[in-house]
Amino acid sequence: MSYTLPTDSELEILQVLxxxxxxxxxxxxxxxxxHREVGYTSTLKTMQLMMDKNMLDRVIEERTHYYKxxxxxxxxxxxxxxxxxxxxxxxxxxxxxxxxxGDGDTNLDxxxxxxxxxxxxxxxxxxx
Amino acid sequence: MSYTLPTDSELEILQVLxxxxxxxxxxxxxxxxxHREVGYTSTLKTMQLMMDKNMLDRVIEERTHYYKxxxxxxxxxxxxxxxxxxxxxxxxxxxxxxxxxGDGDTNLDxxxxxxxxxxxxxxxxxxx
DNA sequence: ACAAAGGTACGATATAAATCGTAGGTTCAA
DNA sequence: TTGAACCTACGATTTATATCGTACCTTTGT
Numbered sequence: 001m002s003y004t005l006p007t008d009s010e011l012e013i014l015q016v017l018x019x020x021x022x023x024x025x026x027x028x029x030x031x032x033x034x035h036r037e038v039g040y041t042s043t044l045k046t047m048q049l050m051m052d053k054n055m056l057d058r059v060i061e062e063r064t065h066y067y068k069x070x071x072x073x074x075x076x077x078x079x080x081x082x083x084x085x086x087x088x089x090x091x092x093x094x095x096x097x098x099x100x101x102g103d104g105d106t107n108l109d110x111x112x113x114x115x116x117x118x119x120x121x122x123x124x125x126x127x128x
Numbered sequence: 129m130s131y132t133l134p135t136d137s138e139l140e141i142l143q144v145l146x147x148x149x150x151x152x153x154x155x156x157x158x159x160x161x162x163h164r165e166v167g168y169t170s171t172l173k174t175m176q177l178m179m180d181k182n183m184l185d186r187v188i189e190e191r192t193h194y195y196k197x198x199x200x201x202x203x204x205x206x207x208x209x210x211x212x213x214x215x216x217x218x219x220x221x222x223x224x225x226x227x228x229x230g231d232g233d234t235n236l237d238x239x240x241x242x243x244x245x246x247x248x249x250x251x252x253x254x255x256x
Numbered sequence: 257a258c259a260a261a262g263g264t265a266c267g268a269t270a271t272a273a274a275t276c277g278t279a280g281g282t283t284c285a286a
Numbered sequence: 287t288t289g290a291a292c293c294t295a296c297g298a299t300t301t302a303t304a305t306c307g308t309a310c311c312t313t314t315g316t
Contacts, residue, residue, distance in 0.1 A: 007273065011215055019218075026293085042275045044294070049273095063282075065294080077227050080216050087139060088208050090147070093228055094241035099205050100221055101249045111249075113222035118246055121229045121239075135303065154263085170305045172264070177303095191312075193264075 005079055006055065006071070009046050014055070014076065017069040022059065024066060133207055134183065134199070137174055142183070142204065145197040150187065152194060 006014055016031045017023055029043040047067055050056045059066045089096045101111065134142055144159045145151055157171040175195055178184045187194045217224045229239065 008215065009274065015215075015218060024293095038274090039276060041277075041294090041296095045276080045296080046274075048295075063293090074227065074230065077216055077223075078230065080212075081224065081227055084208075084212050084216075087136065087143075088205055088212075090143060093238045094245060095205075096209065096228075097225070097242045098245050099202065099209055100224075101245065102202065102206065110221045114225045115246060115250070117222060117226050117229065118243060122243070137304065152263095166304090167306060169264090169266095169307075173266080173306080174304075176265075191263090 003079075004053070005083060006050075006076065010050055010055065011080075013043065013047060013050065014069050014071065014073075017056070017067065018073045022066040022068050024064060028067070131207075132181070133211060134178075134204065138178055138183065139208075141171065141175060141178065142197050142199065142201075145184070145195065146201045150194040150196050152192060156195070 012032055013028055016028045025040070025044045025047055028047070029038070029040050032038055032043060047056060051058060055071050056067050057070045085091060085093055085096055140160055141156055144156045153172045153175055156175070157166070157168050160166055160171060175184060179186060183199055184195045185198045213219060213221050213224055
């Protein structure tokens with residue numbers, strides 16, 4: 001029931017957990033260090049705070065602590081997206097899309113996928 | 129030439145300036161206070177810091193200070209969007225779109241606009 | 257002429273987030 | 287059996303941001 005959005009480093013941790021399921025702190029920290037340098041205890045501390053906020057669940061097995069995300073990826077992304085559209089695009093989802101396609105740097109493969117998603121959406125909503 | 133992204137309250141100020149052109153601090157602060165309470169001097173201070181960062185330009189006319197955005201709306205939104213897609217959707221623009229259409233709460237009018245943007249984009253890129 | 261109303265400048269402070277050091281526990285191999 | 291290499295817990299600190307108080311201007315109405 002936590003409606004506070006994850007912070008940047010919380011999100012970074014959630015991404016690892018969403019992509020990998022049950023993980024140790026060591027694993028999460030190693031993954032993050034593939035992108036930027038951060039100490040093990042920093043990651044640990046953040047994950048402990050996330051436990052307090054009920055953003056993570058912990059399973060202890062054979063004395064090893066495993067963590068997994070307690071927040072669903074879909075709903076968390078949706079909340080962050082809504083917030084982002086509001087603050088950056090004054091609430092207009094369509095201007096986000098416009099900006100996304102605007103300059104040529106979104107890759108073609110992604111654009112194909114987006115078109116597919118839109119058609120799919122249309123088919124499922126013929127009633128509109 | 130500033131490539132640091134605006135913070136939340138900087139963005140809030142930029143939105144007012146993008147939407148309204150030349151503004152006084154008073155005007156910007158009043159606009160923001162339509163949404164949340166914040167003191168005049170807080171807004172002033174933030175705008176002065178933004179001046180230091182070259183995010184704003186100032187015009188003094190008849191002893192009144194007017195400010196305008198020195199950052200373009202389009203490029204700033206694009207930078208913020210890229211950052212957001214990276215951190216929240218692991219770089220996948222299409223999964224952002226999927227999430228956007230996912231549950232029924234993006235309004236139909238916006239969806240129509242998005243479809244129009246996509247078709248427009250296709251027409252302008254028949255070569256793809 | 258001066259008080260009230262409004263402005264700017266800017267230091268100080270508050271708040272939130274992220275980072276890390278250190279203490280102390282467990283495991284395991286030499 | 288001891289020390290190296292792991293681990294967890296957690297307080298303290300750092301950093302970035304946001305907020306505000308206060309000093310000191312200028313303008314304007316009476």
